[in-house]
Amino acid sequence: MKRVAYVLGLPVVLFAAWYLLSAGSESFYAPPLSKILESFGKTWTLDRFTADVVPSLLRLTAGYAVAAVLGVAAGVIIGLNRWVRATIEPVLEFFRAVPPPVLVPVIILFAGIGDGMKVIVIAFGCVWPVLLNTVEGVRAVDSIQIDTARAYGITGPARIGRVILPAASPQIAAGLRQALSIAIILMVISEMFAASNGLGFTIVQFQRSFAIPEMWSGIILLGLLGFVLSLLFRLAEGRALRWYHGLREAQRRS
């Protein structure tokens, strides 16, 4: 009971404060919350959802999936091979440091302004955290584990699939988590640049046409989306890495 009060207390207070303080708001840019909520219901109907939110989410998923697969695959190769790693490290450091959104103009040159562009932008931006974390994870695999596997004759795909990837998975998950927030940012940015549908496009459209309550409702929706996606990720990670969190817990107690 007390926990519920703690969890819900402040959000309820903040929400109420926003509601009451903005109730009589005459400001054009900060309309009353009641008006924003009203327009939220009116704006984000089912049609709107299938027309704008679903395409955005599909691009997000496609780009994220491509980045995850490429990042883990390349990360394992680079992580296992000391020569490749030493050669390619400075190049990777550079690419990771480039702010991903500046790649949008470049990718527009190559891929036009269609869905392909957005997927490539998301994939290109997300691949670096996954890749670098995978490299680190693979490097940090316990050498006794590797030697034991070798002694038992575990080689080739089995070695990668059963020894290296599981051992590196906590680190890979950290990379995937960072990539998720980059993916959302890039989804919105790429749609703000050039698009005919999507969440980012719609919100900018509202802003340009000075549909302020609708714009606020879009910002709230985007916030909810970010929250829900990170919640889903946490649940998935918690399930997949149950063994790891249990191990950590046990180590901490002993």
Added chain:
Amino acid sequence: MSTATATAGTARAGRRRGLPAPVLGLAGLLALVAVLEVLPRTGVVDPRFLPPFGDMMAALAAELGSGEFWTALGATVRGWAIGLAIAVVAGVVLGIVIGSVPLLRAATSSTIEFLRPIPSVALIPLAVLLFGTSPESTLLLVVYASFWQVLVQVLYGVADVDPIADETARSFRFGPWARVRHVLWPTALPYVFTGVRLAASVALVLAVTAELVIGAPGLGKSIAVAQTSGAVPLMYALIAVTGLLGVGINLAARIFERRSLAWHQSVRGEVPA
């Protein structure tokens, strides 16, 4: 939390036999340059889309001589630095206050967990409406994005304080301020640095993004202008500059952290965590 632990200790790699790591790394960079030069020259990639490396450098050299470039660079760095400074101060102060009062901590955790994942780009339309294309729009986004990184790390740091050390300080009648200064701060410092390091790179991303999308003055705007005017080599050159800026910030943050935490276990210790 683990981005920047990446690459720590890579210097050891490749030492046992053959070429040392720096030589290989240099070879890798040269190979990248060579690929960038050869692909467009041989027509594998359309040179209109990817100009040869030489052209990019020529465009960059011409740009380095112009005052415009330096003004843009200065604007980006200023937005980054001011935004980061505000976020760090606010994050550290709020983090210590919230973290050391159990009631506040319990009451705010759900709100923080909810606000943190909100993508900062969602605020772009709001920034445009409030500040237009002035530098304040950049600042708003930079502060929002980097604040959470610092705050969350400081909260972890405060939670990490050894209860025995804290109680010892209490029994020696340390006041609240002395406890913050001598017990809490040294414990939280490594976490603060992790937060600052993460925030520094996030702040750069957001500074450039805001300039690119909103059109506030800075490197991002220069990139957008180069794109719309079809100055492709210049656009690549400017993107490379933002990348170098990012590399520089990462390196500086790491060196600063090592220096300031030279006494700390995590830096001194043999086993990098």
